[in-house]
Amino acid sequence: MSNITLNQYLLDRQQRLAHLTPDLTQLIVQVSIACKAISAALHKGALANMLGSAGSDNVQGEVQKKLDVVSNVLLMDTVLSGGKVAALASEEMDEMIAGNDDAKYLLLFDPLDGSSNIDINMSVGTIFSILQQDHAGAARFEDFMQEGRKQVTAGYVLYGPSTMLVLTLGDGVDVFTLDRDVGEFILTAERLSIPEDTQEFAINSSNTRHWEAPVKRYIDECIAGKTGIRGKDFNMRWVACMVGDIHRILTRGGIFMYPYDLKDPSKAGRLRLMYEANPMGMLIEQAGGAASTGRQPILDVKPNDLHQRIPVILGSKNEVERLVSYHQDPASV
Ligand SMILES: O=P(O)(O)OC[C@H]1O[C@](O)(COP(=O)(O)O)[C@@H](O)[C@@H]1O
Numbered sequence: 001m002s003n004i005t006l007n008q009y010l011l012d013r014q015q016r017l018a019h020l021t022p023d024l025t026q027l028i029v030q031v032s033i034a035c036k037a038i039s040a041a042l043h044k045g046a047l048a049n050m051l052g053s054a055g056s057d058n059v060q061g062e063v064q065k066k067l068d069v070v071s072n073v074l075l076m077d078t079v080l081s082g083g084k085v086a087a088l089a090s091e092e093m094d095e096m097i098a099g100n101d102d103a104k105y106l107l108l109f110d111p112l113d114g115s116s117n118i119d120i121n122m123s124v125g126t127i128f129s130i131l132q133q134d135h136a137g138a139a140r141f142e143d144f145m146q147e148g149r150k151q152v153t154a155g156y157v158l159y160g161p162s163t164m165l166v167l168t169l170g171d172g173v174d175v176f177t178l179d180r181d182v183g184e185f186i187l188t189a190e191r192l193s194i195p196e197d198t199q200e201f202a203i204n205s206s207n208t209r210h211w212e213a214p215v216k217r218y219i220d221e222c223i224a225g226k227t228g229i230r231g232k233d234f235n236m237r238w239v240a241c242m243v244g245d246i247h248r249i250l251t252r253g254g255i256f257m258y259p260y261d262l263k264d265p266s267k268a269g270r271l272r273l274m275y276e277a278n279p280m281g282m283l284i285e286q287a288g289g290a291a292s293t294g295r296q297p298i299l300d301v302k303p304n305d306l307h308q309r310i311p312v313i314l315g316s317k318n319e320v321e322r323l324v325s326y327h328q329d330p331a332s333v
């Protein structure tokens with residue numbers, strides 16, 4: 001194992017990556033500090049009265065857990081006091097929050113992903129995405145409306161049996177594990193690569209009756225296994241925390257889907273473009289996988305709202321491409 005800390009790693013990358021400015025490095029470090037504090041709060045759990053609901057709803061009408069609120073405040077306070085963001089936006093807040101007018105970066109985050117896992121002591125995560133602000137002066141809402149392809153950094157922290165930071169600067173995907181004894185994220189895996197094929201899928205199958213035909217066809221074929229046209233058996237996993245599911249896929253391959261469904265036709269999907277789909281799409285592509293809505297690459301979607309929802313299909317390239325081809329094949333619909 002290396003003894004390379006996140007700070008050392010970023011200083012080293014500054015020598016080779018022109019877009020990794022000292023300000024961007026500092027912003028990434030500030031996010032990692034907030035995530036260490038979130039990790040500590042999660043670790044204390046019931047002992048620090050951290051479990052349960054906060055008694056409020058977020059902008060999307062979802063009940064906020066205490067830890068959703070605590071994580072949001074920790075991230076916001078740490079980053080705003082660091083002075084490297086022009087503005088930030090969070091899944092848990094209605095509007096963007098302005099930062100330093102002289103700063104050059106915009107930060108987006110899902111402070112606590114997989115909220116329904118908090119009270120059962122299962123894995124949760126934080127997801128973040130960094131965009132460049134391309135003009136001087138105060139940030140505006142429109143500055144955030146950039147395709148995912150323009151992200152300069154994306155990552156997540158998985159709070160599982162160990163706390164891991166998974167990061168891309170647009171040059172591959174690297175993994176850091178929090179050493180609690182010394183309080184540092186240490187580099188533990190480099191240049192992740194997702195196998196092109198898989199026999200593992202992740203989807204909330206309680207929504208089966210609401211799916212569109214291409215998704216039904218794909219999942220039916222996986223379930224038919226050796227007896228169907230796929231000629232091999234598939235396994236199914238569902239962590240109920242996107243960070244956990246994506247971490248598994250980055251580690252050993254697989255496909256993760258939260259497709260459009262007709263349960264509530266007014267919703268374009270369950271997951272959010274800016275806080276979940278874009279950062280995860282960048283990580284997956286950087287590790288050689290594919291990320292699609294079924295109809296176009298996630299990273300090419302031009303956003304129109306901070307809290308926009310979107311269908312997501314992410315993971316092993318050949319499986320994602322197969323499901324995308326079913327969306328184009330009239331026989332599926
Ligand atoms: O409740 P379901 O349908 O299993 O949905 C689980 C999905 O919802 C999410 O928890 C949504 O994220 P939040 O917890 O940040 O709202 C994903 O992490 C996860 O993949």
Ligand SMILES: [Mg+2]
Nearest residue numbers: 110113114276
């Ligand atoms: Mg989430």
Ligand SMILES: [Mg+2]
Nearest residue numbers: 110111112113
């Ligand atoms: Mg969340």
